[in-house]
Every structure is written in structure tokens, then in C-alpha cells.
Amino acid sequence: EVQLVQSGAEVKKPGESLKISCKGSGFSFTGYWIAWVRQMPGKGLEWMGIIDPRDSDSRYSPSFQGQVTISADKSISTAYLQWNSLKASDTAMYFCARSYDSSALDYWGQGTLVTVSS
Amino acid sequence: DIQLIQSPSSVSASVGDRVTITCRASQVISSWLAWYQQKPGKAPKLLIFAVSSLQSGVPSRFSGSGSGTDFTLTISSLQPEDFATYYCQQANNFPSFGGGTKIEIK
Numbered sequence: 001e002v003q004l005v006q007s008g009a010e011v012k013k014p015g016e017s018l019k020i021s022c023k024g025s026g027f028s029f030t031g032y033w034i035a036w037v038r039q040m041p042g043k044g045l046e047w048m049g050i051i052d053p054r055d056s057d058s059r060y061s062p063s064f065q066g067q068v069t070i071s072a073d074k075s076i077s078t079a080y081l082q083w084n085s086l087k088a089s090d091t092a093m094y095f096c097a098r099s100y101d102s103s104a105l106d107y108w109g110q111g112t113l114v115t116v117s118s
Numbered sequence: 119d120i121q122l123i124q125s126p127s128s129v130s131a132s133v134g135d136r137v138t139i140t141c142r143a144s145q146v147i148s149s150w151l152a153w154y155q156q157k158p159g160k161a162p163k164l165l166i167f168a169v170s171s172l173q174s175g176v177p178s179r180f181s182g183s184g185s186g187t188d189f190t191l192t193i194s195s196l197q198p199e200d201f202a203t204y205y206c207q208q209a210n211n212f213p214s215f216g217g218g219t220k221i222e223i224k
Contacts (some may be wrong), residue, residue, distance in 0.1 A: 035213075037162075045154075045162065045205055045215040061212055062119065095161055103209035104152035104167035111161055 002026040004034075004096055004109035011115045012086050019082040020112045022096030027107075029077035030054045032098040035105055036070060036081045040092045048094075050102055051079060059102075086116045120144050122206055122216035130224040135196045139219045141206035143187040150209040153182055153191045156218075157202045165204075166191065196221070 007021040022034060035050040049060040053072040060070070069082040079096055094112050097105035121144040131137050141151070151169050154162040164173045166182035169189060179194040193200055201223055206216040 037215075044218045045156075045207075047207070047213040047215060050213075059212070061214070097161075103150050103213070104164055104207070105154075105162075106164050106167075106173065108161035108163070 002098075002107045004098060004107055006094075006096060006109040006112045009113040009115070011117070014086055014088055014116055014118055016086050016116075017082070017084050018086055018114065019080050020094060020114065022079045022081075022109050024077045024079075024098065027098070030074050032100055033102045034072065034079040035097050035099055035102075036068075036079075037095045037097060037105075038064075038092045039095065039111075048081070050099065052102075053077075053079065086114075088116050088118075090114060091116050120147060120208055120211045120214055122208055122214060124204075124206060124216035124219050126219060127217065128220040128222060130222045131196050132224045133196055133198055137193045137196055137200075137221060139191045139204055139206075141184075141189045141191070141216050143189075143208055143210075145211075146186050147208045147210035149185075151182070151184070151189050152207045152209070153180075154205045154207065155200075155202045156205065162205065193221075 003025045005023050033050050036048040038046045048064045049070045051058040051070045053074045058070045072079040097108040123142045125140050153166040156162040170182045203218045203220045
């Protein structure tokens with residue numbers, strides 16, 4: 001069974017760093033791209049970026065370039081989304097999802113809720 | 119960046135209704151268009167990819183069509199489990215999503 005299991009909810013303060021994870025199982029992790037999608041409270045979906053775990057080739061939406069870092073460790077079938085300095089506006093649900101060809105996303109993680117508040 | 123405009127932003131419908139959602143792109147996106155369904159508190163679910171290809175396990179009452187800049191998602195006979203928010207997504211340029219269409223119970 002294909003699964004993407006994300007790390008648990010986080011509560012952080014502005015300025016803190018954070019790294020959330022997405023572990024794949026039931027499929028060849030290096031055969032798919034892994035994307036990250038943001039959903040702010042009550043809002044729509046936003047494509048943040050995508051990574052090829054084979055060689056860690058990552059691509060970012062212009063809106064998120066320089067704001068986050070996407071990485072992957074193919075040896076443990078895990079992708080990551082990282083912030084160096086969180087802002088209150090980073091409060092959102094973050095989803096990972098896989099794509100065969102960096103287009104449609106066919107399997108999704110359950111989401112990680114990140115809350116940033118002083 | 120390619121912008122995707124969905125219409126309507128919300129629609130009230132009854133079980134059994136035929137519902138059509140439109141997604142208009144700011145430039146030609148060829149065949150790289152997908153549709154997703156999202157229910158409250160859940161991850162999105164892929165319904166349609168490559169404009170009109172039905173994802174495995176998705177009921178045949180869902181269909182997609184279109185070309186160039188104009189695309190549609192049609193639900194031929196709305197079922198109770200179809201009340202949700204629907205998003206289009208393009209991958210011709212850097213991927214992006216439309217703003218969403220919420221189907222509510224009339």
C-alpha cells in the first residue's frame with residue numbers, strides 16, 4: 001500500500017527554525033517526485049516546490065523561493081520541508097504528495113499543521 | 119506565472135444534479151491539467167489528470183474536458199459524498215492551483 005506519512009503537528013515561536021518530514025512506503029521512493037503544498041487556514045492550495053529524491057534536484061515556486069528549503073534522504077525514503085526563521089504567516093497545514101512526472105499528485109500525506117505564535 | 123481562475127467559487131446543488139466547474143488559464147497549458155477533491159480536514163484527492171484521464175478508483179460520474187486555456191470538470195449526477203471543494207491544477211509552467219470551487223448542499 002502506497003503511504004506518505006508526515007510528522008506531527010508543531011507549535012513554534014516566530015524566529016524559530018523547523019523541519020517537518022514526509023516518509024514514503026509501499027513504492028519506489030526514487031521513482032517519484034515529492035511535492036510540498038501549503039494550505040493556510042480557510043484558504044486554497046498553494047504549490048510550494050518539488051524534489052526528485054534520486055539526486056535531490058529541487059524546484060521552488062517563485063513565491064516560496066528563499067523562504068523554505070526542500071530536501072530528501074533517499075536512504076530512508078523521506079522528504080523534508082525546512083524553515084530557518086518562522087513567521088506568524090507560516091501558520092498553515094502543509095501536505096506532501098508524490099508525482100510520477102512532476103505534474104499531477106496522486107498520493108498525499110495526511111498533512112502537518114504548523115502553528116507559529118508568540 | 120500561469121494563473122488559474124475557477125468559476126463559480128461556490129455552487130449550491132442537490133443530489134442528482136449535473137454540476138460543471140470551469141477552470142480558465144492565463145495562457146495555454148496544453149494537457150497538463152488535473153482536478154482534485156478536498157473534504158474538510160482531509161488531504162486532497164486526485165480525480166482527473168492530463169485533462170480527461172480518470173484516476174484509478176474514481177467514479178465514472180466525474181469527467182474532465184477542455185483544451186488550450188479553458189477546462190471543465192463535470193459531475194454527471196451529484197452524490198452525497200461529492201459535497202466538497204474542488205481544485206484545478208496546471209503543470210505546464212511551474213505548477214499552480216486554481217482558487218477552488220465549493221459544492222454545497224442546496
